[in-house]
Amino acid sequence: MAPDTKEPTESEVLIRDFLAANPSLDSELGQIEAMTDRYTNEEWAKQIAETQRKVLKEVEEGGKARRYEVPRTGSREFAKMVDHTVLKLDAKEGMIDALCSEARTEGFKSVCVRLNWVQRCVSNLKGSDVVVACVVGFHEGTQDTYEKLREARAAVAAGASELDVVLNHSILTRVHYRNSSPPPTASSRDSTTDSVTAANTAANTRPRNGTTATEGPYSVPGSLSTSSSAHGGDDEIPDYSAIYTELASIRSLCPSPTVLKLILETSQLNPAQILAASHLAAAANFDFIKTSTGFNGPGAKLPDVQLMVAACEYLSTKTPSNGGSPVRGGGRKMQVKASGGIRDLESARKMLEAGATRLGTSSGVWIMQEGRRVVESEKKGVGKDGRPEGVTRLYTDDSVGGY
Numbered sequence: 001m002a003p004d005t006k007e008p009t010e011s012e013v014l015i016r017d018f019l020a021a022n023p024s025l026d027s028e029l030g031q032i033e034a035m036t037d038r039y040t041n042e043e044w045a046k047q048i049a050e051t052q053r054k055v056l057k058e059v060e061e062g063g064k065a066r067r068y069e070v071p072r073t074g075s076r077e078f079a080k081m082v083d084h085t086v087l088k089l090d091a092k093e094g095m096i097d098a099l100c101s102e103a104r105t106e107g108f109k110s111v112c113v114r115l116n117w118v119q120r121c122v123s124n125l126k127g128s129d130v131v132v133a134c135v136v137g138f139h140e141g142t143q144d145t146y147e148k149l150r151e152a153r154a155a156v157a158a159g160a161s162e163l164d165v166v167l168n169h170s171i172l173t174r175v176h177y178r179n180s181s182p183p184p185t186a187s188s189r190d191s192t193t194d195s196v197t198a199a200n201t202a203a204n205t206r207p208r209n210g211t212t213a214t215e216g217p218y219s220v221p222g223s224l225s226t227s228s229s230a231h232g233g234d235d236e237i238p239d240y241s242a243i244y245t246e247l248a249s250i251r252s253l254c255p256s257p258t259v260l261k262l263i264l265e266t267s268q269l270n271p272a273q274i275l276a277a278s279h280l281a282a283a284a285n286f287d288f289i290k291t292s293t294g295f296n297g298p299g300a301k302l303p304d305v306q307l308m309v310a311a312c313e314y315l316s317t318k319t320p321s322n323g324g325s326p327v328r329g330g331g332r333k334m335q336v337k338a339s340g341g342i343r344d345l346e347s348a349r350k351m352l353e354a355g356a357t358r359l360g361t362s363s364g365v366w367i368m369q370e371g372r373r374v375v376e377s378e379k380k381g382v383g384k385d386g387r388p389e390g391v392t393r394l395y396t397d398d399s400v401g402g403y
Contacts, residue, residue: 009140010089011114015151018116025154032149034249037241044240044280051279051327052272055314059307068309070352073345074371076107081357082364083133083337085112087294093120100124102365110162112360114138115155122159133162133259136250139295141166141265145246152250162259164337164360165250165286166293169265172238172273238273240280247284261288261337261358266304267297274304278311282327282334288358292340299340302354308336309355345370 008016019026039047071077084103086095096117103111104125111121112133121132134155137148152163251260262281266274281289289308291300316333338351339360348359348367361367 011138011140012143012147014089015115015147019150019154022154025157026150029153029157032146032153032253034145034149035245035252037245038248038283039241039244041237041239041241044244045237047327048240048276048279051311051314052275055275055307055310056271058314059310066355067353068355070349072375073349074368074375078371079107079364079368080109081352081359082106082108082367083110083112083339083358083360084108084364085339085360085362086117087112087114087135087138087362089114091117096120097124100130103130104128106365106368108364109358112162112164115151115158118155118158118160131161132159133164133261134158134160135164135166135263135293137166137168138164138263139166139293141168141263141293142170143168145249148246149249149253152254156254156258161257162261163250163254164261164263164290165247166263167265167277168243168246169268169273169277171243172269172276174238238276240276243277244280244284247280247286251284251286259288260286261290262286263290263293263339264308265293265296266291266301266308267299267340271307274307275311278308278334279315279327282312282315286334288335288337290337290339290358290360294340294360300338300342300351300356302350305336305338305351305354305356312336343367345374 071081084099084106086099088095091114096113097120099111099113100121101124102108108130110131110133111125112135113121115134115136118132118134125132136152136155137143143151148165152165155163247262254260262277264274264277269277278289289312291304291308292298312334315327335357336355337358337360338354338356342348342351342359342361343363343366345367348361351359
């Protein structure tokens with residue numbers, strides 16, 4: 001078979017060129033080591049099937065109808081749920097500077113940018129409590145693990161406090177056959193996965209603070225029921241091991257307090273696949289699961305956010321009330337970030353009411369202005385549905401393509 005001659009994407013070219021021009025953020029930091037897998041695909045499939053069965057049942061029985069409290073419209077607390085975003089490939093310095101200025105003024109949680117802008121944002125935001133988030137593997141997610149690890153490490157070295165990592169969602173829509181040989185690695189560099197033992201992987205991902213797992217991936221083998229219905233049959237399952245290895249490697253390379261968010265690209269996945277990705281993210285100790293890049297199909301949808309919130313509830317420490325599986329120990333629970341297509345106050349509030357705790361949007365300033373205008377209208381006796389007038393969106397609103 002001829003070697004893969006696929007042309008790199010524009011995003012890949014941007015990252016490779018940036019790293020080549022900034023060796024202190026890359027090669028000078030030393031060798032990258034990736035984690036090995038902890039379970040076989042069959043073992044992952046058993047765990048994931050249980051998550052799918054229980055969470056889907058909860059949603060079908062009405063669990064998704066829960067309404068969460070939202071901070072007061074236009075408040076500082078509301079602003080702290082916003083990641084202010086510019087992710088266009090052709091973003092310019094002026095746009096990045098305006099992004100940071102707006103984030104300072106409004107008090108947003110973060111600015112979210114590509115790797116080549118991280119250092120500029122860190123410099124612009126000195127003295128403020130706004131952090132810098134960097135996307136990794138954006139927007140395709142199909143870059144090989146080694147390239148994602150390089151990008152993640154460079155982002156942290158440049159000053160990023162949070163990483164929004166794109167899942168290789170195509171793996172969930174492909175089939176890995178149990179009896180076939182493993183597919184060849186994309187590059188010999190991925191042989192570094194053998195340099196870290198399974199024991200280290202287990203130490204990195206097992207429940208913390210003495211939590212004992214009676215159900216979930218740390219339970220006694222064979223304690224879970226086997227279900228192949230979600231995987232297309234008894235003889236085929238997605239390559240869950242490849243996904244987990246990538247996520248656990250990034251977590252190991254970028255430990256807490258770096259915040260990791262996994263972008264699922266929900267527009268490309270069905271509910272069972274969304275739950276599979278959520279399960280693997282929890283097992284790898286990610287902090288958030290996130291709906292979308294905003295560059296590939298529809299963005300955040302309420303049913304997907306509700307499903308992801310239900311998954312996070314289930315995948316946290318087991319409690320009598322939620323019947324959950326302790327994939328994450330110590331009472332720590334993943335959170336949900338809604339992103340893609342959130343461009344007004346109404347859609348922002350709906351996502352938060354559905355349980356999202358972070359919003360990725362390039363329309364954060366508009367949303368805050370709209371919120372303050374609504375509050376003022378209500379004080380003057382104008383109905384809640386009265387929309388603000390005379391407010392213009394600032395030019396960092398990346399409303400065509402992306403968030």
